[in-house]
Structure formats: structure tokens, C-alpha cells
Amino acid sequence: MTSLTGIATGLSPMTGPDLLRELLPVCETELERHMKMAKDWYPHDYVPWDGGFNFATLGGDDWDPTQSALSDASRAALVGLLLTEDNLPSYHRMIAEHVNLDDAWGVWLGRWTAEEMRHSTVIRDYLVVTRGVDPVQLDIARTRNAMTVFNPLSRDRGLPEHSEGMLLAITYMAFHELASRVSQRNAAQAGTDPLVRRLLHRVACDETLHMLFYRNIIDSALDLAPDATMAAIYGIVSTFLMPGAVGGPGSSPALGYIAALIVEGGVYDLRRHRSDVVVPLLRKWRVFERDGFGPIGQMYRDRLARFLADLTRRVEEFDHSRAARPTVLGARHPA
DSSP: OOOTTSOOTTTOSOOHHHHHHHTHHHHHHHHHHHHHHOOOOOGGGGSOGGGOOOOGGGTSOOOOGGGOOSOHHHHHHHHHHHHHHTTHHHHHHHHHTTSOTTSHHHHHHHHHHHHHHHHHHHHHHHHHHTTOSOHHHHHHHHHHHHHTOOOTTOGGGOOOSSSOHHHHHHHHHHHHHHHHHHHHHHHHHHOOOHHHHHHHHHHHHHHHHHHHHHHHHHHHHHHHSHHHHHHHHHHHHHHOOOTTOTTSTTOOHHHHHHHHHHHHTTSSOHHHIIIIIIHHHHHHHTTTTOOOOOHHHHHHHHHHHHHHHHHHHHHHHHHHHHTTSOOOTTOOOOO
């Protein structure tokens, strides 16, 4: 039995720290590319402050549903995206546990964390200032979500034993960042408020660059430790969940309602997950075209192929049943 912090015997001569050192030049190159391409921006520039007013504690009025100009679908998309961004401490911890904080890995982690913090700040400020949602219920959801300690690398998720913790973490982040980008761009297109579209497009640009960093690290890892990396890819693809997903960690009736609206609004659903997230990353990594896998790597590639065939079947079933499902738009939000 192999722990998630060490590559299984026979898969690669490298230990986790060895692989981390081998990937350091790639990390340095990707960090340099990121710093050249990243554009600094500031959340306060994306919030209509002149439209806000005090709540009751400061002599104003507390939130009322009639104050929200957002559609149910837009509100659900923004809250869902915000709760995902609020899990930043979990993501930071997941990566920090597996990298050296004293070299380029640590610089990247700090820069990435600082950029990600802008996302929750700008979405929350927009929602509170425009009174798009009840700020009390929003904070209750944030607290509940944080207390679940979302951990996509937990052993009880059925992840393969033949992989390394750092590879699992970075692979998860590649899929997570692309899924976030897809959700943000679709939410922006579905919204009617030009300010919402503007801020979500800005956030999505960040997620694109973040995804490129993690994607390119895994691309190099496939050359250095193909079997262990293939095990990580299969493990993440076959168990992937965003925070708050129905039935997943942090799931609750309220989050389930939000997730249902996100699916119904076309922001993120099973078809988009397959076609816009899973397939593009696997194609970029040339998972099914590569040579050099040993018996273990080939085993996980075969398992991945079977999982993708099943995913395609489930997407077709999802499409066929979609029209028959009752709408949740306009339904009462769970307490």
C-alpha cells in the first residue's frame, strides 16, 4: 500500500521531493511566463459603490428580496462561484503541504493565492453593495462551507494508491481552474448586468493563466514520471467535484438548490464538464497518444478510457432527461 506522499515502488525511481526538484525549472519558467502575462487589477474598480447604502445597524435598511435586481440563475451562479472561491484556504493548504516554500514553488503559491483572493473580494463586494443577495445568509453559507474543510485529496474519495500527493494536488488544480473559468464565462454570458459581465470576465482571465501554469506542470510531469502522473490524472478525473457539489463535501439543501440553478441556467453541467474541461486537458496532455507508460500507467490509462466512455453515456442520458426534469427557477429557496 502506497501513501499519497510517495510514489509507489517500481513506478519511478524518484521520490516526491526528487520529482519536485526535477520540476523546479519548469515551475520557474511557468512563473516567469505568468508574471509577464498577468495583469494587476483591483476589486474596488469593479463595484458600483455609489449604488450602496447602510444596513440597519448603521441606520439604514436590512436586506429585502425586492432589492435584488439579479435573476435567480445569475444570483445562483454568483453565489456558487463565490463559495468556490471562498475555499481558497483549503486549496492553499493542499498545495503548500507538497511543495518547497523556499524556492519558485513558494513564490508561485504566494502569487497565485494573492490573485485568487481578489476573486472572492470582488464578487462578495458586488453582491453586498448591490444587495443582490441576503448578506447574512451569504455569510452563513460561507461559514458552513469553510467548516467542511473541503479536501479533494482525501483517502476516502477512492484515489489511486499509485500516485504522489503533489501530482494529485496540481492535477486537481488544473481541472479546477479550467472548470472555474468555464463557469465564470458562461455566467457572464448569461447575465444581463454589464458590471457582472465585466467583473466575471476579469476573474476568468486570471483563471485562464492559473490553469496554464498547472496544466503545463502536469505536461512535464508526464515526461518525468509517466506512470505516477497517469495515476493522478485518472484519480482526479474519476473523482472530481467542485466544492459544494450536490452529494459532495459541503453539500446542503441550499447549496443543492444553487447547484441545480447553475445546471439549469447552462453555467456548468455534465456536458460542459466533459466537453469544455476534461477533454481539452486530456487532449493537450496527449494522454492517449503518448508512449512510455509502464504496466501501472497503462492500467490507469485503460481505466481512464473506460471512465470516459461511461461519462459520455451519462452525458447522453443527461441530455435526454433534461427536458423532462421539472424546473427549479422560481422555486422557493431552501431555508
